[in-house]
Amino acid sequence: MSEPILTVRGLSKTFVSAGENLVILRDLDFSLSPGKRVVIIGESGCGKSTFLNIVGGLEAATSGTVSAGPYEVHALSERELSSYRGSFVGLVFQFHYLLKDFTALENVMLPALMRGMKRREAADRARALLADVNLESRAAHYPSQMSGGERQRAAVARALVNEPQLVLADEPTGNLDPANAEVVRELLFSVVTRHGKALLLVTHDTETATLADERYRLVGGKLETA
Ligand SMILES: Nc1ncnc2c1ncn2[C@@H]1O[C@H](COP(=O)(O)OP(=O)(O)OP(=O)(O)O)[C@@H](O)[C@H]1O
Numbered sequence: 661m662s663e664p665i666l667t668v669r670g671l672s673k674t675f676v677s678a679g680e681n682l683v684i685l686r687d688l689d690f691s692l693s694p695g696k697r698v699v700i701i702g703e704s705g706c707g708k709s710t711f712l713n714i715v716g717g718l719e720a721a722t723s724g725t726v727s728a729g730p731y732e733v734h735a736l737s738e739r740e741l742s743s744y745r746g747s748f749v750g751l752v753f754q755f756h757y758l759l760k761d762f763t764a765l766e767n768v769m770l771p772a773l774m775r776g777m778k779r780r781e782a783a784d785r786a787r788a789l790l791a792d793v794n795l796e797s798r799a800a801h802y803p804s805q806m807s808g809g810e811r812q813r814a815a816v817a818r819a820l821v822n823e824p825q826l827v828l829a830d831e832p833t834g835n836l837d838p839a840n841a842e843v844v845r846e847l848l849f850s851v852v853t854r855h856g857k858a859l860l861l862v863t864h865d866t867e868t869a870t871l872a873d874e875r876y877r878l879v880g881g882k883l884e885t886a
């Protein structure tokens with residue numbers, strides 16, 4: 661067994677809303693090995709996005725620890741967090757968040773440029789990733805000139821451009837019709853495998869879960885094997 665790439669211990673998250681404590685994650689433990697593709701399912705509102713956002717360094721936990729590779733995520737400063745988010749993890753969201761004034765190629769290049777990669781190298785890498793998600797012919801298109809499925813595939817390419825160790829995907833197919841969902845789902849899983857990454861995907865869609873190496877259900881703030 662190789663060392664986990666992600667270890668979550670005793671994770672809790674409580675929101676305070678209208679004076680009431682809303683316990684969303686309750687002393688949750690989880691670990692993910694390199695090369696594994698894990699899907700977490702659960703009903704709407706059970707805390708899937710909250711969990712993924714905490715792992716991705718986008719949201720703080722109430723208590724508990726998150727270790728990802730060399731990063732103690734719960735203890736990072738804002739500055740360290742942005743390095744973690746920009747290099748160690750690759751994020752794919754339900755709504756793609758491509759920048760509308762940039763082409764598909766430029767959108768994929770941007771995270772690499774922000775890390776200081778030379779323009780030529782970033783463009784080469786972005787082009788190869790667009791080919792991986794069957795979007796070679798859409799490199800010069802702006803998001804408004806792409807279909808929903810194409811945008812989501814571009815978002816998958818963008819998430820991989822900095823060669824993250826850990827790909828985090830939040831309902832990456834939730835916004836797509838069944839045919840496009842199928843394409844994006846298969847591409848995401850195969851691209852992640854081909855690039856030797858670990859994948860943590862959360863969804864309420866049980867179909868997506870069938871592709872996973874391991875499946876869990878988030879219920880009552882904890883993970884159960886599903
Ligand atoms: N900032 C916040 N303040 C108060 N409550 C919040 C906040 N963010 C989320 N919640 C609550 O936490 C719960 C979990 O939200 P979360 O977005 O993690 O659910 P989810 O499992 O991703 O749902 P979905 O499948 O609909 O995306 C929800 O009941 C939500 O209302």
Ligand SMILES: [Mg+2]
Binds near residue numbers: 708709710831
């Ligand atoms: Mg969600």
